[in-house]
Amino acid sequence: MKRFLLWTGVVIGAxxxxxxxxLIRSTCFFGNHMYLPAxxxxxxxxxxxxxxxxxxxxxxxxxAxxxxxxxxxxxxxHHADPLGHVWLPAxxxxxxxxxxxxxxxxxxxxxxxxxxxxxxxATCSRCGFVEGEPLVPALADRTLNEMQIGEPVxxxxxxxxxxxxxxxxxxxxxxxxxxxxxxIFPAREGYEWRIVTVRLVFGxxxxxxxxxxxxxxxxxxxxxxxxxxxxxxxxxxRTFAADWYGMRxxxxxxxxxxxxxxWYDRELRFSWEEGVQVPKGxxxxxxxxxHFRLAENATRLYLPAxxxxxxxxxxxxxx
Numbered sequence: 001m002k003r004f005l006l007w008t009g010v011v012i013g014a015x016x017x018x019x020x021x022x023l024i025r026s027t028c029f030f031g032n033h034m035y036l037p038a039x040x041x042x043x044x045x046x047x048x049x050x051x052x053x054x055x056x057x058x059x060x061x062x063x064a065x066x067x068x069x070x071x072x073x074x075x076x077x078h079h080a081d082p083l084g085h086v087w088l089p090a091x092x093x094x095x096x097x098x099x100x101x102x103x104x105x106x107x108x109x110x111x112x113x114x115x116x117x118x119x120x121x122a123t124c125s126r127c128g129f130v131e132g133e134p135l136v137p138a139l140a141d142r143t144l145n146e147m148q149i150g151e152p153v154x155x156x157x158x159x160x161x162x163x164x165x166x167x168x169x170x171x172x173x174x175x176x177x178x179x180x181x182x183x184i185f186p187a188r189e190g191y192e193w194r195i196v197t198v199r200l201v202f203g204x205x206x207x208x209x210x211x212x213x214x215x216x217x218x219x220x221x222x223x224x225x226x227x228x229x230x231x232x233x234x235x236x237x238r239t240f241a242a243d244w245y246g247m248r249x250x251x252x253x254x255x256x257x258x259x260x261x262x263w264y265d266r267e268l269r270f271s272w273e274e275g276v277q278v279p280k281g282x283x284x285x286x287x288x289x290x291h292f293r294l295a296e297n298a299t300r301l302y303l304p305a306x307x308x309x310x311x312x313x314x315x316x317x318x319x
Contacts, residue, residue, distance in 0.1 A: 040075045066101045092127045117246035118222040118284075137222040137284075144286075144309075147316040149173050155200065155314060158292040160211030167212050169202030171289050173316050174271070184256050185275045186235070194318035195256065195275040196287055202268040212268055215295045218253055218276060219286040219305025221317060227304035228253060238302065244279050251285070252277040276318055283319030290314075 033046040040059045043052045061079045064070035070080040085098040092111045095104045111124040113131060122131045147153055155171035158164070175197035181187025185195065202212050218228050220242050228240040238253045256273030263269075276285045290308035295301050309315070 040072055040077070066098060066103070092124055092129065115246055118243055119245050135222075138224045139221050139309075142309075144315045144317075145311065145313060147171070147173050147314050149176050152199075152201075153314055155214075155289060156291060156312065157215065158213050159206055159209075160213045162210055163213070163293050163296075165206060165210060167202055167204070167206045167210070169200060169207065169212070169268075171314055172199045172201075173197065173287075174199045176316075176318070184273075185254060185277070188252075188277060190279060191277050192280045193275045193277050194285060195273055196316060196318065197259070197271065197273050198287070198289075199260070199269070199271040201270075203266060207268050208266070212270075213292040214270065214289070215292040215301055215308075216274075216287065216289045217302045217305065217308060219288050219309065219315075221284040221286060224304070224306040224309075228302040230302055242278060242282060242284055244282055249279055249282075251279075251282075278318075283317070285318040287316045287318060288313050 028046060028049045028051065033051060034048055035044040035046050035053065038044045038054055038057050041056050043054045043056055045052050057074065059072040059077060059079070060074055061070045062068075062073055064080045064083050066085045067082050069078055069082050071078055083100065085103060086100055087096045087105070088099050090096045090106055090109050093108050095106045095108050097104050109126065111129055111131075112126050113122040113124055113129075114120075116122045116132060116135050118135045118137055120130075121133050123129070124131075145153075150172070152170040152172040154168060156166050156168045159167045173196050175195075177195050179185065179193050179195065181193060185193040198216070200212070200214055218240060220240075222243050229238040232238055236254050240251055240253065241248045242251050243249075254275050254277075256275055258272045260269040260271035274287060276287075278285055286305060288305060288308055290303075290310075290313040294308050295303060
């Protein structure tokens with residue numbers, strides 16, 4: 001009887017242990033939940049009893065790029081379409097470039113260079129890039145006998161009665177001014193007047209006996225193939241061309257007021273104004289005094305600068 005009871009107790013104990021093991025492994029009776037990890041849309045969920053805890057993680061969206069959409073890095077859910085490229089226009093040195101991702105396509109445009117002028121080097125009309133140097137003025141390497149304002153210089157020319165006789169006096173630029181225009185020198189849009197006051201003084205017997213014949217003309221520091229018109233229009237204007245940023249522009253010359261033209265204290269004096277109308281800022285015009293013998297006669301005054309610019313000619317640059 002005792003043995004029977006002993007085996008019965010063993011069997012019941014083993015069964016109880018089995019049931020306990022079953023309950024632990026197969027149910028959440030003792031609180032031993034088996035939670036699956038939370039997802040973007042679901043909290044942690046027990047695989048046995050479906051009890052939940054916590055909150056869903058929520059989506060973690062990637063940043064959309066030019067070529068890739070915005071998606072959740074956890075679950076792959078689509079959030080937004082690719083942004084697409086934002087193409088910046090091609091430049092002279094860079095192809096079309098995406099402002100977001102720096103991808104490029106095509107080729108740079110290349111520079112669109114102008115021809116160099118006396119004032120500017122070759123310059124790209126798109127970006128302002130410059131290449132090389134401005135053109136070299138015709139007189140850049142030549143030493144000119146330049147006049148300074150208020151400083152008389154010796155001036156030799158022909159006598160009025162005999163072109164073969166030299167008469168020497170002084171020449172001086174007594175004043176220089178720049179104006180838009182006045183009652184003598186009419187204004188013109190985009191142009192300005194450069195006005196010199198010239199004074200010639202001669203003494204001595206040759207001047208007294210034979211008088212003096214002076215000669216002057218206008219030239220250009222940049223070019224030498226220009227010449228001033230011999231004839232005046234009804235407004236007293238003579239024309240000539242100048243080179244301004246690669247364009248030939250029409251300039252005008254006019255003689256202004258006469259201040260002196262007679263004998264004073266045994267000196268023959270001439271003083272007058274000469275004006276030149278040029279584009280605003282232009283600095284190339286030359287006033288040139290030369291020996292009258294080069295002109296041969298009055299019909300050959302206002303000679304081209306290339307014919308009179310020798311070492312004896314006096315030059316004032318109207319700049």
